Amino acid sequence: MAKNPARAISMNSRLDRFKKNVLLNWRLYVFLLPAILYFTIFHYIPMYGVQIAFKDFYATEGITGSPWVGFDHFSRFFDSYYFWRLIKNTIILSLYQLILFPLPIIFALMLNELKNGPFKKWSQTLTYAPHFMSVVVIVGMLVAFLDPITGIINHVITSLGGSSISFLTSPEWFRHIFVWSGQWQTLGWGTIIYLAALSGVNPELHEAAKIDGASRIQRILHINIPAILPTIVVLFILNIGSFMAIGFEKVLLMQNNLNAETSDIIQTFVYQTGLLEGQYSFAAAIGLFDSVINLTLLVIVNQIARKTSENSLW
Amino acid sequence: MKLKKLFIVLMLLVLILAACSNNNSSSDAAEEEDLDNLTDSGLPIVEEPIELDIFAGKAPATADDWNDVLIWNEYEEMTNINVNWDMVPHEGLSEKRNLALASGDLPDAFHSALIPVPDIFKYGQQGTFIPLNDLIEEHAPNLKSILEEYPEVEKAITFPDGNIYSFPLIYDPEFSALRISEGPWIREDWLEALNMDVPETTDEFYEYLKAVKEGNPSGDESIEEIPFGAQSINGLLTYLKGSFGIGNKGKGHRFIDLDPDGETVRFYPTTENYKEMIEYVHKLYDEGLIEENIFSISPEQFYANAGEGVYGSTYNHSPAELFPGEHRDSFTGGLTLEGPHGDKAFTGISFPSSTTGFVITSQNENPAATARWMDYFYSDEGAELFFMGIEGETFEKTEDGEYEYVEEIRDNPDGLTLDQAVAQYLTWPGGQYPGILMEDYFKGAEGTESSKEAAEKLEPDFIEEVWPSFTYTEEENNTMTSVGADIEKYVTEMTDQFISGQTPLSEWDTYVETLENMGLEQYMEIQQDAYERYLSN
Numbered sequence: 031m032a033k034n035p036a037r038a039i040s041m042n043s044r045l046d047r048f049k050k051n052v053l054l055n056w057r058l059y060v061f062l063l064p065a066i067l068y069f070t071i072f073h074y075i076p077m078y079g080v081q082i083a084f085k086d087f088y089a090t091e092g093i094t095g096s097p098w099v100g101f102d103h104f105s106r107f108f109d110s111y112y113f114w115r116l117i118k119n120t121i122i123l124s125l126y127q128l129i130l131f132p133l134p135i136i137f138a139l140m141l142n143e144l145k146n147g148p149f150k151k152w153s154q155t156l157t158y159a160p161h162f163m164s165v166v167v168i169v170g171m172l173v174a175f176l177d178p179i180t181g182i183i184n185h186v187i188t189s190l191g192g193s194s195i196s197f198l199t200s201p202e203w204f205r206h207i208f209v210w211s212g213q214w215q216t217l218g219w220g221t222i223i224y225l226a227a228l229s230g231v232n233p234e235l236h237e238a239a240k241i242d243g244a245s246r247i248q249r250i251l252h253i254n255i256p257a258i259l260p261t262i263v264v265l266f267i268l269n270i271g272s273f274m275a276i277g278f279e280k281v282l283l284m285q286n287n288l289n290a291e292t293s294d295i296i297q298t299f300v301y302q303t304g305l306l307e308g309q310y311s312f313a314a315a316i317g318l319f320d321s322v323i324n325l326t327l328l329v330i331v332n333q334i335a336r337k338t339s340e341n342s343l344w
Numbered sequence: 345m346k347l348k349k350l351f352i353v354l355m356l357l358v359l360i361l362a363a364c365s366n367n368n369s370s371s372d373a374a375e376e377e378d379l380d381n382l383t384d385s386g387l388p389i390v391e392e393p394i395e396l397d398i399f400a401g402k403a404p405a406t407a408d409d410w411n412d413v414l415i416w417n418e419y420e421e422m423t424n425i426n427v428n429w430d431m432v433p434h435e436g437l438s439e440k441r442n443l444a445l446a447s448g449d450l451p452d453a454f455h456s457a458l459i460p461v462p463d464i465f466k467y468g469q470q471g472t473f474i475p476l477n478d479l480i481e482e483h484a485p486n487l488k489s490i491l492e493e494y495p496e497v498e499k500a501i502t503f504p505d506g507n508i509y510s511f512p513l514i515y516d517p518e519f520s521a522l523r524i525s526e527g528p529w530i531r532e533d534w535l536e537a538l539n540m541d542v543p544e545t546t547d548e549f550y551e552y553l554k555a556v557k558e559g560n561p562s563g564d565e566s567i568e569e570i571p572f573g574a575q576s577i578n579g580l581l582t583y584l585k586g587s588f589g590i591g592n593k594g595k596g597h598r599f600i601d602l603d604p605d606g607e608t609v610r611f612y613p614t615t616e617n618y619k620e621m622i623e624y625v626h627k628l629y630d631e632g633l634i635e636e637n638i639f640s641i642s643p644e645q646f647y648a649n650a651g652e653g654v655y656g657s658t659y660n661h662s663p664a665e666l667f668p669g670e671h672r673d674s675f676t677g678g679l680t681l682e683g684p685h686g687d688k689a690f691t692g693i694s695f696p697s698s699t700t701g702f703v704i705t706s707q708n709e710n711p712a713a714t715a716r717w718m719d720y721f722y723s724d725e726g727a728e729l730f731f732m733g734i735e736g737e738t739f740e741k742t743e744d745g746e747y748e749y750v751e752e753i754r755d756n757p758d759g760l761t762l763d764q765a766v767a768q769y770l771t772w773p774g775g776q777y778p779g780i781l782m783e784d785y786f787k788g789a790e791g792t793e794s795s796k797e798a799a800e801k802l803e804p805d806f807i808e809e810v811w812p813s814f815t816y817t818e819e820e821n822n823t824m825t826s827v828g829a830d831i832e833k834y835v836t837e838m839t840d841q842f843i844s845g846q847t848p849l850s851e852w853d854t855y856v857e858t859l860e861n862m863g864l865e866q867y868m869e870i871q872q873d874a875y876e877r878y879l880s881n
Contacts, residue, residue: 088470089446111830111862173645178636179568198640199844286640287840308442308463309825 083315096311103315112294120295123281124273126209131269133213134220135262139250141221142228157218169283172211173198199288208284208293212277223265227258263341271328274320296320382713385485388424389716395426396714399444399451401458402431403774407767414769415733425717434458445472452708453718456776459510461699461813462821468509469818473703474711475507483712484719486726490514490780497697499881500812511702511718511778515694519783520806521799522790523693528583528678529798530657531671534561534569545682546587546624553633556656571656572628573635575646577843579659580625580634582692586807587683588621591691594810599832600871609871611864613835614856620684622842622849629843639840662798665762665789677798680805690805695812701778721779731772731785738769747785762787814874823870827863834862 184194278297304313336342410429543549553571585591603610653671841847
């Protein structure tokens with residue numbers, strides 16, 4: 031740094047400015063402190079445990095004391111008979127969920143067009159409600175409704191002259207049931223951020239557009255959507271960041287030997303080998319593999335978004 | 345510059361934290377036990393009271409908190425050892441147990457914790473669980489004499505390194521109802537209504553199921569009879585294996601048995617016999633003779649259906665004890681079926697001991713006292729205390745010397761079932777405890793008259809020898825948990841798919857080929873080695 035005094039000075043002056051800034055607004059930084067502590071303690075410090083993915087973890091030796099085995103656990107996972115099935119199922123399920131990403135946006139735009147009245151309030155409350163139900167209850171409802179003999183859905187099908195379908199044990203149906211029941215549960219909740227963004231749209235714009243003779247659809251397309259586009263992009267990138275992280279409890283609860291063909295995903299595999307069979311190192315290796323994919327996707331999508339739309343996470 | 349320094353300081357902090365968290369695991373070795381505190385023999389066990397922290401699995405049927413249960417308070421006074429029970433419900437048991445084992449913060453012992461056999465060996469080798477051979481020799485006279493009487497039990501609980509790591513659960517080998525535990529049951533009144541006898545061959549069984557479906561034996565138009573229903577398809581397979589000449593070494597081994605040549609271990613899910621059995625079950629399923637959602641049914645739903653009296657047959661514990669509703673007493677035990685090639689054997693028997701009882705950890709400061717504490721339950725008085733409780737309070741002896749729970753438990757005024765009433769005083773309901781189970785003292789579902797009668801019917805066809813779970817070396821275990829787990833998972837999935845018809849049986853050759861490509865040969869080499877080690881143990 032001594033070789034480049036100009037840069038050193040600029041560094042120093044930047045640091046000085048930072049210090050001044052902190053002194054001036056210290057109250058704001060105190061607000062920030064809990065979040066920083068939380069992430070350091072619960073998310074950064076535990077990362078040193080990731081090393082067990084490259085070790086043979088022995089409880090008595092501790093994390094640092096266990097012997098190194100290099101990439102053994104990774105190659106065991108890649109060589110596993112179920113490797114491709116797990117990857118395929120995880121990706122398809124994730125993609126399926128991702129395709130439905132616009133649904134809450136459309137729903138939010140529709141809600142936004144409603145006049146503030148009891149109907150709007152009711153529709154919001156009704157669509158938020160399922161969000162608060164636990165996964166176990168949701169799966170219990172699915173099992174009850176979709177039962178081949180006693181389920182209401184099959185009653186309707188048979189009374190219309192069809193033959194009953196065993197939804198829960200057929201691999202073809204698993205993805206649809208999983209994704210659409212998930213949509214039913216989260217649709218209303220997912221609109222909240224968009225509605226907040228929509229409420230920030232300047233009403234003058236709408237008035238001006240009305241005077242210019244713009245139809246409702248045109249106003250949505252040319253005022254509302256551009257207004258919430260940054261929100262959409264950021265949420266989309268965040269979604270991609272958890273691309274491979276499917277709500278595994280629900281998959282696990284819906285899984286059985288007959289639909290395993292499509293319902294066996296990386297997370298349920300990690301749960302079975304890691305927690306139930308106690309193979310921590312192996313499970314850590316798979317988990318790490320998963321995270322690396324997520325991180326890579328996040329960086330790529332963020333890069334694309336920055337280049338094309340000027341909206342991005344960083 | 346300063347930012348860089350800050351970064352370095354942060355990194356150092358992380359490293360220090362990492363080092364700190366590692367410290368507690370290196371000081372595992374317990375202090376030398378004060379053996380002078382032990383009494384010479386019998387009760388109490390120690391002069392000065394001591395405390396033990398024990399991790400216990402809580403089955404749904406047992407009391408919520410063992411610290412408040414009659415038996416353990418009584419036993420504390422008898423022994424001078426106070427146990428602090430840490431109860432962990434079965435739903436989260438494997439997770440909690442594994443986390444406790446991985447964290448290094450160990451209790452003094454694990455009781456009823458369903459620890460899988462490979463784990464016992466793994467943690468035994470790592471030094472987390474201590475070897476018990478010397479402790480049993482010196483401080484467990486009751487267990488020692490049982491092991492001398494039944495050398496096959498000692499063989500079964502000894503691991504490849506020659507050590508015993510857990511106090512087993514031993515069944516009285518003569519107590520067949522318990523060794524079957526679950527069995528076939530047929531609706532007796534429907535047999536009468538259909539004018540049929542209890543099926544004795546696979547063909548007759550098919551005829552019966554068919555008749556139930558078509559003949560409306562309940563005489564009630566509103567009831568849609570389900571010829572066979574169970575909590576999973578596995579029970580039916582266990583029932584039928586003996587009729588197709590496979591599974592000849594008991595239900596502890598779901599994939600291997602002894603080849604008819606008498607020497608080698610056989611992987612039976614690829615045999616023609618297995619294929620024939622699958623074909624038979626597929627036929628039943630296809631014709632609607634098996635509950636349609638048997639592959640996804642929940643226990644609650646199964647028992648709800650059972651309460652409505654729709655099942656014509658099942659594979660379960662005694663319905664008289666477990667089914668709700670008025671039809672529970674209408675079932676009679678089924679017979680062993682003779683298969684299409686004359687095979688006839690009942691294979692659904694377990695080995696008379698299991699390894700998953702009680703282990704002592706390296707952090708226990710009183711291993712000898714703990715061993716004595718446990719050993720009492722292998723004696724007659726101990727089994728009496730454990731299963732019957734205290735004379736006058738929970739049980740009484742009848743005139744002909746039989747044991748019987750007191751009126752309040754047998755016929756509870758609050759309408760509790762036997763298990764529920766017992767659970768207020770004793771902790772055996774729910775199972776999986778260490779100790780010895782003897783017919784005289786055991787009054788659970790398998791000890792009732794209906795279960796014993798049903799077991800007697802099957803007994804003449806019992807397979808001769810039952811293998812215990814095999815134990816594997818660490819290296820073998822690595823293969824068993826990777827290649828082995830994949831193979832077993834594949835067989836289980838494909839079996840269900842063949843039965844349901846999701847995969848047609850014409851795919852059978854592909855199935856066999858896939859298994860071979862998955863490393864079946866390697867899997868079988870390990871099983872063969874484990875079998876030979878068991879023989880020479």
